[in-house]
Amino acid sequence: MIEQRIRHDWTVDEAMALFEQPLNDLLFAAQSIHREYHAPNAVQISTLLSIKTGGCPEDCKYCPQSIHYDTGLDTHNLLPVEDVVKAAERAHAAGATRFCMGAAWRSPTNSQTRRVCELVRAVKDLEMETCVTLGMLTEDQAQALAEAGLDYYNHNLDTSPDYYGEVITTRTYQDRLDTLAHVRDAGMKVCCGGIVGMGESRRDRAGLLVQLAGLPEHPESVPINNLVQAEGTPMHGSEALPPLETVRCIAVARILMPRSVIRLSAGRTDLSEEAQALCFLAGAGSIFCGDRLLTTPNPSFESDMAMFGQLGIAPQAP
Ligand code: SF4
Numbered sequence: 221m222i223e224q225r226i227r228h229d230w231t232v233d234e235a236m237a238l239f240e241q242p243l244n245d246l247l248f249a250a251q252s253i254h255r256e257y258h259a260p261n262a263v264q265i266s267t268l269l270s271i272k273t274g275g276c277p278e279d280c281k282y283c284p285q286s287i288h289y290d291t292g293l294d295t296h297n298l299l300p301v302e303d304v305v306k307a308a309e310r311a312h313a314a315g316a317t318r319f320c321m322g323a324a325w326r327s328p329t330n331s332q333t334r335r336v337c338e339l340v341r342a343v344k345d346l347e348m349e350t351c352v353t354l355g356m357l358t359e360d361q362a363q364a365l366a367e368a369g370l371d372y373y374n375h376n377l378d379t380s381p382d383y384y385g386e387v388i389t390t391r392t393y394q395d396r397l398d399t400l401a402h403v404r405d406a407g408m409k410v411c412c413g414g415i416v417g418m419g420e421s422r423r424d425r426a427g428l429l430v431q432l433a434g435l436p437e438h439p440e441s442v443p444i445n446n447l448v449q450a451e452g453t454p455m456h457g458s459e460a461l462p463p464l465e466t467v468r469c470i471a472v473a474r475i476l477m478p479r480s481v482i483r484l485s486a487g488r489t490d491l492s493e494e495a496q497a498l499c500f501l502a503g504a505g506s507i508f509c510g511d512r513l514l515t516t517p518n519p520s521f522e523s524d525m526a527m528f529g530q531l532g533i534a535p536q537a538p
Pocket residue numbers: 276277278279280283284285286323324325326355
């Protein structure tokens with residue numbers, strides 16, 4: 221009965237029907253499924269570090285790290301191992317169980333991949349889970365990262381296939397699916413989600429979730445990001461998504477992919493604690509903690525712990 225819920229053939233119409241349910245019905249269904257697969261009052265904490273910032277040749281219209289937009293970002297090359305280890309140690313001491321490292325590349329060279337493998341080994345030595353996001357990977361690069369012990373590779377689909385052309389033109393949807401397949405074939409876990417609030421329609425949000433649920437295996441981790449509007453990017457000034465639409469999006473993701481951990485990811489600074497509480501009720505089971513994401517702000521660790529205290533949520537043990 222429960223396993224019948226693990227489906228890969230959801231349609232956009234079915235996902236739309238879930239989105240359009242009364243909110244109480246949607247939340248009840250999502251929370252009921254959440255409790256069958258996940259601890260109801262525990263949230264996993266990841267911390268994110270930009271290990272190489274800016275100068276990316278891609279044209280993602282939301283991203284301050286693209287060379288196509290003048291965003292005044294402080295850029296830097298790949299950080300040395302010692303700096304990354306210090307940041308990981310701080311994150312570990314604060315309660316993070318996974319350390320995520322992001323580099324603004326279209327795709328890494330083999331020598332850059334080798335350097336990232338060193339970082340992965342160094343962070344693994346701290347007994348933390350590791351995740352990296354480096355852009356598109358070849359089969360061999362995915363294999364090298366897996367051999368270094370990398371747990372998760374993040375590569376988002378961003379949005380629905382229909383809206384994709386409004387977001388990025390320098391790589392195709394299929395390029396993304398190919399990288400995800402290389403990551404799976406190398407035996408790593410997949411972190412893959414998208415961004416909402418980029419001017420897309422509800423049907424596009426449903427389309428994104430259906431694409432994720434239609435992957436040969438559901439991603440273990442599904443980050444749902446709210447657009448953080450960065451000055452200088454084409455998407456700066458987009459109409460903000462109502463918080464309850466984010467809640468609905470998380471609930472539908474939870475129903476479509478019951479085993480996946482849904483991460484309430486970027487954009488929490490624009491959500492009240494009450495809205496975040498509804499996201500946890502809808503099935504979010506992970507957040508990023510720490511004052512910064514790759515380049516954008518995030519609530520402070522202290523305020524997140526105070527929110528957890530009010531909600532009776534415990535950070536998930538490693
Ligand atoms: S989202 Fe990633 S790939 Fe796109 S411009 Fe930013 S750093 Fe480059």
